[in-house]
Structure formats: structure tokens, C-alpha cells
Amino acid sequence: MQGTYIRLFLANELQDLIGPFQNSPLYIIPKPGKPGKFCLIQNFSFPHAPNMHFQSPLINSHIDVDNFPTTWGKFGMVYQLITMLPPGSEAYQMVPLNPSQWPAGVVCASKDQLYIDMCMAFGATLSAGAYGHVADAGAEIFPHQGIGPLDKWVDDYIFFHIRCEYLKQFNKTRKEWYQVFAKDGMCQSDGHLWFGGISPVTGQLEERNEDCLQPLLDLSGSSPRSVHDRQFSCCIQDIDALSHEAGIIWEPVKDQLFLPSILYIGFIWNIEQKLVYLNSQKVNKYLIAIHKWRKRCRYHNLARH
Numbered sequence: 001m002q003g004t005y006i007r008l009f010l011a012n013e014l015q016d017l018i019g020p021f022q023n024s025p026l027y028i029i030p031k032p033g034k035p036g037k038f039c040l041i042q043n044f045s046f047p048h049a050p051n052m053h054f055q056s057p058l059i060n061s062h063i064d065v066d067n068f069p070t071t072w073g074k075f076g077m078v079y080q081l082i083t084m085l086p087p088g089s090e091a092y093q094m095v096p097l098n099p100s101q102w103p104a105g106v107v108c109a110s111k112d113q114l115y116i117d118m119c120m121a122f123g124a125t126l127s128a129g130a131y132g133h134v135a136d137a138g139a140e141i142f143p144h145q146g147i148g149p150l151d152k153w154v155d156d157y158i159f160f161h162i163r164c165e166y167l168k169q170f171n172k173t174r175k176e177w178y179q180v181f182a183k184d185g186m187c188q189s190d191g192h193l194w195f196g197g198i199s200p201v202t203g204q205l206e207e208r209n210e211d212c213l214q215p216l217l218d219l220s221g222s223s224p225r226s227v228h229d230r231q232f233s234c235c236i237q238d239i240d241a242l243s244h245e246a247g248i249i250w251e252p253v254k255d256q257l258f259l260p261s262i263l264y265i266g267f268i269w270n271i272e273q274k275l276v277y278l279n280s281q282k283v284n285k286y287l288i289a290i291h292k293w294r295k296r297c298r299y300h301n302l303a304r305h
Helices: 011-018 075-083 099-104 127-144 164-181 236-246 280-295
Strands: 005-010 026-030 038-042 106-110 113-117 150-153 156-159 186-189 192-198 205-208 261-264 267-270 275-277
Touching: 005 011, 011 099, 011 113, 075 150, 075 205, 075 267, 099 106, 127 150, 127 156, 127 236, 156 261, 164 192
Parallel strands: none
Antiparallel strands: 005 113, 026 038, 106 113, 150 156, 186 192, 192 205, 261 267, 267 275
């Protein structure tokens, strides 16, 4: 968080500089199973209803999500993508706030000591959508350079690579999907952007986060790689090289190797068996939460789990 806050202000001084402002509760909670790691939460949905102590409406009440659409790699979309993969497939940085949004990003250190948070959170303009403009651009860059398929949930990307012997047929399938999606173009449902059409196979509506216009390329000979990676259309070196050129910065500790079974948005996705399930650690976590819930007769704390 270093460098994301503007210096300490007194309340009167800050109001003279940026005008009327509003601050929201700030929480720092430990990340489960990660000693020394913390999650910063700024509650822009407080107060849930104006009252005599907090008369201003919550900051999130000023947001119209229709104005901040983005693509979302929803559960159903990822599952549909996996079902169409050929055999053998394997599977954010802070954005500065515009100064006009600073009055909604004030952090209160004490009654009269205040900071301005210069980076986005779920505040005056919906950051999931504002960041989506950046993340969606990244999600378009990779397929246009022949890398994919991929999907994302906000800043959480999942990449797949295709065995080279299936690439020609898979690109033929992508071309067929493009012809389906091109009829309606990009669709919007509230804050969600997507491409969709009636599947020629199932006769049902299917959704994607890309139009499948660009064919995927065989990049297996573009740089040195392992014998295993040479069997596939791309590898993590190709992703990193394009990311570096485009200025897309990843968190290396969160990288996962291409594997037939992968963790994404909290689920294990088994590509070979077309199965999705919770890992044992998360199952135990939810079971413990349920047991605690059932022991309480009346009061239930809807804490973040």
C-alpha cells in the first residue's frame, strides 16, 4: 500500500482542497491459512441505511453498474469453454483514481486526521467495471496474438493451451462460433459484457467472453521450451513475453503450471474428466463454518469466509 495514499490532512484543510468528502469504514483482516498476509476491505456500503448518526447515503448507492460493464468468466462460461476443448488440453495492479473521485476515497486515521486513497476500490465509480476496461483490454490482446483460449474473473485469469495436433480442428470450431456470435455482436446484461448465440450442437444459448474471431497460433517453436511444452500451442513463456511487451504485470507467486487439473475461482477444474469440485481444504472450511452456524440458536454472524 506504500505510495497509494496522499499525506495526512486535517479535516478543515482537506475540505478546503477537495470540497465535501465522505469516508467509509476500513478493515484489515488476516487471510485464512496465510500467516502474515492481510486483506484490506473498505466498506463503501456503509451505512446500509442513513440514520441520525450517519446521515449521508452509502457511496455505492451513487453507482449505476450499467455504466461500468466488463466481461466475467462466470462458472457456466468456464465450464462451456472446457467442454469444447480438444483432448489433452491443459490448463492487479492498482489503477490510480481520477482526482474527481478523491472525495469518496478519504481514509480516516482519527477524528481529525485524514488521508486520500488514490487507488481504486469499490467506491464512487465501480472499480470492477473501471478496472474491467484495463483487464478486458488484456484479455483481448492475448487471443489477437494467437494465445489462448482464456477467461477471467476481474483480475484472475485462466489460460488454456491446445495440443498442436488438434489446433487446426479447434480453430475451425472457433470460426464456427464466431459466425454464431457475429449475428448479435457483443451483448450487455447490467454490468456484464458477453457474446452469445444458439449452439448448433445443443440448440441452447451459450455465452463466451470473446467472439472467437482470431485463430490461435502454433507458438511451439517460437522460443526454447521443454519437450512437454513443445506439444502445445503456447506455454507460460509466451504469455510472459507478451505480458512484458504490453506492460501487464502479474503476481508470480500466484502462477500455476499448465496441468490437466487446475484451481480457478475457488474450484478444481478437471479438464480431462470434465468435472468441477471444491478442494478438500475448502470443503473442510465450509463444513466448519456450517457447524458453527448450526450451534447458534438465533444470532448468526454473516462474516466474510
